[in-house]
Amino acid sequence: MPHSAREPKFSLPDNFIWGAATSAYQIEGAHDKDGKSASIWDVFTRKRRKIRGRENGTIACDHYNRFQEDVNLMAELGLSAYRFSLSWSRLIREDGSVEPRGFDFYKRLLDALHAKNIRPFVTLYHWDLPQYLQKRGGWAKREIIHEFARYTEAVTEHLGGLIDNYIVLNEPMVFLILGYLLGAHAPGKRSLSKFFAASHYALLAQAEAARSLRAAQPKAQIGTSISTTAVYPRSDSERDIQSAERFDTLYNTFYTEPVLGRGYPTAKFSTLKRIEKYIQEGDMEKLRFDFDFWGINNYTRKIVRYSRWVPYAHWRELPTHHEALTNSLGWEVHSEGLYDLLKKFSAYKEIRNLIVTENGFAAEDQLVAGRVQDKERIAYYKDYIAQVLRAKNEGVNVTGYFAWSLLDNFEWAEGYAARFGLVHVDYLTQARRIKDSGYWYRDFIAGKEAL
Ligand code: IFM
Numbered sequence: 001m002p003h004s005a006r007e008p009k010f011s012l013p014d015n016f017i018w019g020a021a022t023s024a025y026q027i028e029g030a031h032d033k034d035g036k037s038a039s040i041w042d043v044f045t046r047k048r049r050k051i052r053g054r055e056n057g058t059i060a061c062d063h064y065n066r067f068q069e070d071v072n073l074m075a076e077l078g079l080s081a082y083r084f085s086l087s088w089s090r091l092i093r094e095d096g097s098v099e100p101r102g103f104d105f106y107k108r109l110l111d112a113l114h115a116k117n118i119r120p121f122v123t124l125y126h127w128d129l130p131q132y133l134q135k136r137g138g139w140a141k142r143e144i145i146h147e148f149a150r151y152t153e154a155v156t157e158h159l160g161g162l163i164d165n166y167i168v169l170n171e172p173m174v175f176l177i178l179g180y181l182l183g184a185h186a187p188g189k190r191s192l193s194k195f196f197a198a199s200h201y202a203l204l205a206q207a208e209a210a211r212s213l214r215a216a217q218p219k220a221q222i223g224t225s226i227s228t229t230a231v232y233p234r235s236d237s238e239r240d241i242q243s244a245e246r247f248d249t250l251y252n253t254f255y256t257e258p259v260l261g262r263g264y265p266t267a268k269f270s271t272l273k274r275i276e277k278y279i280q281e282g283d284m285e286k287l288r289f290d291f292d293f294w295g296i297n298n299y300t301r302k303i304v305r306y307s308r309w310v311p312y313a314h315w316r317e318l319p320t321h322h323e324a325l326t327n328s329l330g331w332e333v334h335s336e337g338l339y340d341l342l343k344k345f346s347a348y349k350e351i352r353n354l355i356v357t358e359n360g361f362a363a364e365d366q367l368v369a370g371r372v373q374d375k376e377r378i379a380y381y382k383d384y385i386a387q388v389l390r391a392k393n394e395g396v397n398v399t400g401y402f403a404w405s406l407l408d409n410f411e412w413a414e415g416y417a418a419r420f421g422l423v424h425v426d427y428l429t430q431a432r433r434i435k436d437s438g439y440w441y442r443d444f445i446a447g448k449e450a451l
Contacts, residue, residue, distance in 0.1 A: 145205040168213070253265045
């Protein structure tokens with residue numbers, strides 16, 4: 001797509017944040033450089049039959065060495081913000097001391113972003129726990145609360161002057177269900193008791209870290225990002241409705257309502273009561289935090305029919321429309337779901353502000369004659385962004401949108417085949433090429449492309 005010299009045709013909401021997102025393990029590579037120790041993903045990807053194509057993030061997009069080129073691409077796209085995560089195992093050594101070379105890397109990245117007027121949104125934890133902490137039980141041990149708080153303090157001490165926007169956790173539901181219950185993600189555990197313990201401790205750690213951020217940087221905006229799925233029952237039958245409610249509870253509200261001071265939502269899903277075993281006196285107060293914003297990550301919806309296994313298992317087999325458009329991972333495209341979710345979460349009186357911190361489309365894109373013509377992704381972005389603006393126009397306090405992802409990257413258990421980037425990465429040469437969707441996003445942000 002040629003560079004557009006056209007004049008803006010319309011104006012977007014004032015001060016709305018238009019960004020793109022990534023995470024450390026998915027793009028950085030340099031898995032053992034400059035004192036970085038192994039994370040649980042470095043270890044998990046070595047296990048057999050866990051990752052499609054036996055791939056891993058050892059090199060990934062080599063962002064560690066190419067971050068300046070990537071920041072230049074962000075500037076070329078006209079992004080006003082960039083969301084990325086810090087690699088804990090780059091920053092804190094096993095003996096608890098800090099690794100200055102790791103902090104230097106993020107300082108250089110943050111400086112490069114500021115030099116281009118791109119606001120950093122920094123995620124503290126996007127799934128890559130240091131392996132030395134996993135050996136001590138990881139999220140399933142209460143001491144993780146203290147470890148996470150110490151790591152957070154080191155971040156504000158060394159990088160705080162360069163960061164105004166924090167996201168504490170990325171998608172607790174995903175790293176806890178897939179990591180501790182289903183064994184599909186690192187650390188590969190399959191245990192109901194570990195899952196409940198880890199869920200409770202992750203929420204306590206989240207609030208403790210958020211309080212430490214607020215104490216160190218009272219003016220910073222502090223948020224956290226949740227994975228969300230719009231859920232609809234397949235019919236009006238009581239059994240379908242109840243299954244959908246259980247699904248909604250586990251996938252949307254289990255990690256939200258307690259933080260808002262409403263307790264664990266066990267009424268609609270009694271199995272969740274098992275978490276009570278891990279609650280100590282004072283915990284329910286401690287895991288509350290009044291976040292400045294809630295990050296909504298959304299890709300798809302689920303239509304749920306009754307099964308006694310919903311939502312524990314068969315989560316991939318839940319029915320979608322046969323004729324529905326899906327991405328290359330089989331996730332149904334349903335932009336109205338994002339609108340419904342923004343309405344749902346904004347209805348909580350304790351939630352002040354929402355930011356869409358991830359949304360995007362996976363495809364097995366091909367680079368043909370130097371160009372990726374990803375029409376389906378452009379259509380996806382148009383539809384989903386229209387729903388975000390619809391919610392905003394109706395009064396929902398949503399103040400930003402981050403496309404997932406800036407770059408094609410390591411899609412966890414799915415390896416590299418599913419590409420989500422606005423920018424294509426050739427993993428053999430590390431050459432970057434802006435896709436048609438990237439040019440579309442650039443022109444849309446500049447007010448030159450309508451939805
Ligand atoms: O790639 C992931 C990301 O790390 C977390 N949210 C969902 C994305 C797509 O699966």
